[in-house]
Amino acid sequence: xxxxxxxxxxxxxxxxxxxxxDVAKSISEGLARNVISAKYNGTTVETKTQLxxxxxxxxxxxxxxxxxxxxxxxxxxxxxxxxxxxxxxxKLTIGPAIENGFYYDVDFGEYKVSENDFKKIEDKMLEIAxxxxxxxxxxxxxxxxxxxxxxxxxxxKVELIENLTDGDITFCDHDxxxxxxxxxxxxxxGIIKAVKLMNIAGAYWRGDEHNPQLTRVYGVSFPKQKELxxxxxxxxxxxxxxxxxxxxxxxxxxxxxxxxxxLPLWLPKGAALRERLENFLKKAxxxxxxxxxxxxxxxxxxxxxxxGHYAKYGEDSFQPIKTPSEDEEFLLKPMNxxxxxxxFNSQAWSYRDLPKRFAEFGTVYRYxxxxxxxxxxxVRGFTQDDAHIFCTPDQLDEEFKKVIDLVLYxxxxxxxxxxxxxxxxxxxxxxxxxxxxxxxWVKAENAILNAAKEKGLNYVxxxxxxxxxxxxxxxxxxxxxxxxxxxxxxxxxxxLPERFDLTYKGSDNDLHRPVMIHRAxxxxxxxxxxxxxxxxxxxxxxxxxxxxxxxLTLSEKYEKYSQKVLNxxxxxxxxxxxxxRSETMGKKIREAEMNKxxxxxxxxxxxxxxxxxxxxxxxxxxxxxxxxxxxxxxINKEINSSLKSFETEV
RNA sequence: GCCGACGUAGCUCAGGGGUAGAGCGCUUCCUUGGUAAGGAAGAGGUCACGAGUUCAAUUCUCGUCGUUGGCUCCA
Numbered sequence: 080x081x082x083x084x085x086x087x088x089x090x091x092x093x094x095x096x097x098x099x100x101d102v103a104k105s106i107s108e109g110l111a112r113n114v115i116s117a118k119y120n121g122t123t124v125e126t127k128t129q130l131x132x133x134x135x136x137x138x139x140x141x142x143x144x145x146x147x148x149x150x151x152x153x154x155x156x157x158x159x160x161x162x163x164x165x166x167x168x169x170k171l172t173i174g175p176a177i178e179n180g181f182y183y184d185v186d187f188g189e190y191k192v193s194e195n196d197f198k199k200i201e202d203k204m205l206e207i208a209x210x211x212x213x214x215x216x217x218x219x220x221x222x223x224x225x226x227x228x229x230x231x232x233x234x235x236k237v238e239l240i241e242n243l244t245d246g247d248i249t250f251c252d253h254d255x256x257x258x259x260x261x262x263x264x265x266x267x268x269g270i271i272k273a274v275k276l277m278n279i280a281g282a283y284w285r286g287d288e289h290n291p292q293l294t295r296v297y298g299v300s301f302p303k304q305k306e307l308x309x310x311x312x313x314x315x316x317x318x319x320x321x322x323x324x325x326x327x328x329x330x331x332x333x334x335x336x337x338x339x340x341x342l343p344l345w346l347p348k349g350a351a352l353r354e355r356l357e358n359f360l361k362k363a364x365x366x367x368x369x370x371x372x373x374x375x376x377x378x379x380x381x382x383x384x385x386x387g388h389y390a391k392y393g394e395d396s397f398q399p400i401k402t403p404s405e406d407e408e409f410l411l412k413p414m415n416x417x418x419x420x421x422x423f424n425s426q427a428w429s430y431r432d433l434p435k436r437f438a439e440f441g442t443v444y445r446y447x448x449x450x451x452x453x454x455x456x457x458v459r460g461f462t463q464d465d466a467h468i469f470c471t472p473d474q475l476d477e478e479f480k481k482v483i484d485l486v487l488y489x490x491x492x493x494x495x496x497x498x499x500x501x502x503x504x505x506x507x508x509x510x511x512x513x514x515x516x517x518x519x520w521v522k523a524e525n526a527i528l529n530a531a532k533e534k535g536l537n538y539v540x541x542x543x544x545x546x547x548x549x550x551x552x553x554x555x556x557x558x559x560x561x562x563x564x565x566x567x568x569x570x571x572x573x574x575l576p577e578r579f580d581l582t583y584k585g586s587d588n589d590l591h592r593p594v595m596i597h598r599a600x601x602x603x604x605x606x607x608x609x610x611x612x613x614x615x616x617x618x619x620x621x622x623x624x625x626x627x628x629x630x631l632t633l634s635e636k637y638e639k640y641s642q643k644v645l646n647x648x649x650x651x652x653x654x655x656x657x658x659x660r661s662e663t664m665g666k667k668i669r670e671a672e673m674n675k676x677x678x679x680x681x682x683x684x685x686x687x688x689x690x691x692x693x694x695x696x697x698x699x700x701x702x703x704x705x706x707x708x709x710x711x712x713x714i715n716k717e718i719n720s721s722l723k724s725f726e727t728e729v
Numbered sequence: 730g731c732c733g734a735c736g737u738a739g740c741u742c743a744g745g746g747g748u749a750g751a752g753c754g755c756u757u758c759c760u761u762g763g764u765a766a767g768g769a770a771g772a773g774g775u776c777a778c779g780a781g782u783u784c785a786a787u788u789c790u791c792g793u794c795g796u797u798g799g800c801u802c803c804a
Contacts, residue, residue: 182799193733280799281732288801292732295799323796327740336777336795388804395802414804448730448802449795457803546804565803597804634761661761669765683763695764 084135093130100126100266103138113140115265116149123149123263125216141302151176153214153264154204154271154300155183160256161203162296166190171258172235172284172293178561179310180299184282186235187294197276200296204274211269212254216262221245224259235284273307274300320559322612323454329617329625329675331608332455341452341459343605348625353604355623357440360464360489360600363725367485369438369466374418376442380408385578386417387514391547396446415441416572416597419467420579423593428583433593434470434478440604441465455609456564462604468596469581472522475594479530479569481727482598486554486567487534488725489600493611493620498566499555500536502527506543513547519573524550526571548574554602559613566602566610571595617675618697622718628710629676630657630692631667633683640687644680644707651711655680672697680710 083102084090093102099119103126104111117124120134123145130136139146155174162169162185169190174183185192219227221240227250228236236259240248251260253268265271277297284290301307318324326332331349338344345353361371380399383389392413399408412418419437428435442462451457470478490498504524505513513520527550531538538552545551554567572595575581582590601607611619621627628648630641641657648655658667664681671679680692686704694702694710702713 191733278798279733282800283731286801288731292800294732297799334796340795386804392804396804416804443804445804450730450732450800451802453797548804570804631764633763636761661759663761663767664763666766667764672765679764681764685763693763699764701764 081130082133083130084133086135086137095131096129098126099124099128099130099136099138102130102136106138110138110140114138115140115146115270116143116263118145123261125214125262125264126266127213127215148176149263149265150271150302151181151300153268154274154298155181156214156251156253156256156258156260156264157204157207157268157271158200158274158276158296158298159183159185159258160207160254161200163256165196165199165203166192170231170233170235173239174258180277180297182295182297184284184293184295186291192279192294192296194276194279201274201276204271207254208268208271208274210254211267213267214251214253214264216249216251216260216264218246219248219250221248224248224250227257228259270302271300272302273304274298275307275311314560317559317561320613320616321454322456322558322609325612325617326455326609331612331625339459340449341447341457343455343458343460349608352619352623352625353608356601356604356607357464359492359622359722361438363485363488364436364438364466366725367436367481367727368434369436372419372422372437372439374412374415374422374439374441376412376444377409378412378418380410382417382421383410383413386420386575387548387578388413388417397444411444412441413443413445415439415443415463415465416467416575416595417579419465420575420581420595423467423469423581424579428469428593430471430583430585430591433583434468434474436466436468438464438466455605456558458605461606463599464601464604464607465597465599468598469576469583469593470596471583471585471591472594475526475571475596476529478596479526479571480534482569482596483530483534483536483552484727485725486569486598486600489567490554492722494721495556495566495614497557499563500531500538501544501553501555501565502531502538502540503544503546503551503553504540504542505545505550509543513545515548515574515577520550523571523573527552527569546570548572556610556614558610564602564606564610566607567600568598568602570597572597618677620718620721621677621714622722624654624677626654626656626674626676627714628653628655628678628680629671630655630680630682631664631671632657632659633664633681635659635661637682637684637687640682644682644692647707648711651707651714653711653714668695678710678714 080092081095082090083093091105099117100111100114103114114126116139117126118137119130141147141150152175159171159174166187168188170186172184174181224240225237228240239259249260249262250257251264275298277299280295281292282295283292299310329348330346331352332346333344335344377400380389396413397411399410401408422437423435440462442460444460447457447459468478505520531552549570549572551568551570553565555563556566557563576592576595581593583593585591630644632638632641638659641659645655645657668679675697677697679695681695682692686692691704691706692710693704696702
């Protein structure tokens with residue numbers, strides 16, 4: 080007999096060899112019908128797996144992430160079978176489940192698959208699914224596994240198996256199909272009722288661009304047709320929040336082929352929005368002891384040779400700008416830190432002066448690969464809300480935590496709640512990728528980890544993701560389609576102070592090396608506005624809105640009164656405009672709604688007589704008639720409730 | 730940079746080897762209105778750019794540029 084511990088803590092006794100499904104049945108018939116995957120002692124198992132030792136069991140249904148993973152992973156097997164049957168020369172490589180579905184990387188040889196093939200593959204998949212084939216795991220010896228794939232002439236699987244240890248290799252069979260697989264499947268193909276191939280893309284074998292490129296087929300599947308339909312509708316909804324679409328509609332920014340790719344042009348409304356964001360941060364930074372500085376857009380090549388950036392990125396970046404006289408070369412600045420180092424170097428500092436916090440909305444230019452450009456989130460010219468803090472080693476921990484407070488304040492003020500803090504550390508296997516001394520790296524990494532812990536951040540650690548000069552703490556936020564973007568970032572740097580020979584005089588009358596913190600709460604104005612657009616769908620917090628209210632006149636007779644209202648609104652510092660066109664009220668409201676105007680002030684005969692405005696909120700709520708002063712109060716209340724001022728803990 | 734898709738009016742898109750269409754927007758006129766589209770007329774396009782095939786190319790082929798889904802990259 081074995082003891083099985085369930086998630087609620089209860090322990091049940093079963094005969095050794097009992098399957099996961101039997102355990103589910105012992106709990107309830109309904110659960111047994113719905114269980115599709117499980118974990119035993121932390122290892123993924125199948126529903127048919129026989130339990131032979133004591134352990135704890137977690138059962139998963141389609142509702143669980145783990146269940147979905149098993150479902151999608153199993154579907155990728157089905158797709159692999161379909162592809163192999165339809166395109167006999169195709170060589171399979173790997174096919175995992177991902178956050179929303181699954182993919183399989185396939186070498187189709189000479190054949191070029193396209194979306195025109197999708198229908199055929201989907202139909203084949205559903206045909207296979209309807210066969211209700213069981214997924215069966217079996218152990219194979221390394222030699223048998225290698226023989227199997229050598230016979231199939233599949234060098235990819237052979238390579239995978241060669242890296243596995245004998246005795247630890249399993250195959251999964253269903254129907255006539257066999258795949259190298261670690262496990263984690265649903266009971267049978269029959270529960271896959273709806274499949275949809277989403278797109279195809281190139282992907283390098285093992286993620287290395289020096290390797291051959293495979294064809295990656297993305298798909299998603301569901302236990303019910305209705306769920307697929309809902310998922311596709313959700314995607315359509317998400318596309319409506321795409322910042323590229325909203326940016327165009329709300330006239331915030333544009334691009335021009337003539338100006339060049341990846342170089343955004345901010346339109347008046349976008350520029351005003353951006354300015355409000357900048358002022359918001361400047362105000363907080365002033366409270367937090369930052370000082371604004373300004374530096375030029377170019378710098379001598381020598382500056383970047385000193386910083387080490389030239390050696391690292393020089394070849395793959397915008398090339399030097401020449402001058403009429405020979406031997407002079409300047410680079411567009413790809414970051415502000417070297418300039419700020421020289422600002423620090425402009426005078427001698429005492430430890431009593433530190434920390435110095437130099438802030439600048441610095442526009443930088445980076446030659447991003449053309450395939451990487453993406454709306455406003457990945458561009459070649461952008462403005463960082465940058466600052467560099469120069470402090471003594473003793474001050475590092477506290478300064479770092481203060482920056483975290485500032486970032487949290489910024490995110491909180493703008494309603495970003497679903498962010499992930501990511502601590503990026505060195506890859507210990509590849510230390511040559513980084514510059515700087517071992518001792519400093521250890522110090523910096525510990526400082527970040529301590530600060531993240533102490534501030535109670537919900538963080539993940541990513542090894543190998545550090546910048547080449549130091550570890551960092553990034554604040555990651557997802558866009559409308561679930562892609563993760565880095566917004567705020569805080570980085571510790573012991574390297575640049577060394578390279579620029581930055582010093583301060585300590586209490587011992589000796590010169591010491593300061594530590595530098597790079598930080599940008601927004602990350603960049605471009606990316607931040609983009610993600611903010613996708614999160615709010617263009618309905619920004621009132622204080623950020625390009626226009627907060629619009630006066631809608633019932634007819635041209637009230638144009639004069641609308642002007643009077645506008646003047647009053649301006650006195651209350653409310654941004655407003657008037658729509659005096661000879662259009663119907665219905666049409667004016669519709670347009671204001673589509674332009675996401677937060678408040679509509681309707682004026683006609685009644686309002687003019689009483690000296691009021693009739694207030695309609697975006698979305699339809701009718702607040703009735705009121706004096707402009709009363710309206711101003713509503714606006715101010717709303718702004719004050721979302722925009723708290725930054726309080727530093729000293 | 731690599732693999733795939735796309736590029737037609739200001740915007741969203743339809744079309745297709747015989748020199749172009751809709752809706753919205755814009756202009757003008759009529760209408761003077763009460764909470765998500767009042768009516769009419771008009772202007773607006775080297776069909777991204779460059780070659781090639783063809784009697785004829787916006788349509789087919791190739792290249793360039795740009796956009797886009799991924800991969801790789803991200804100081």
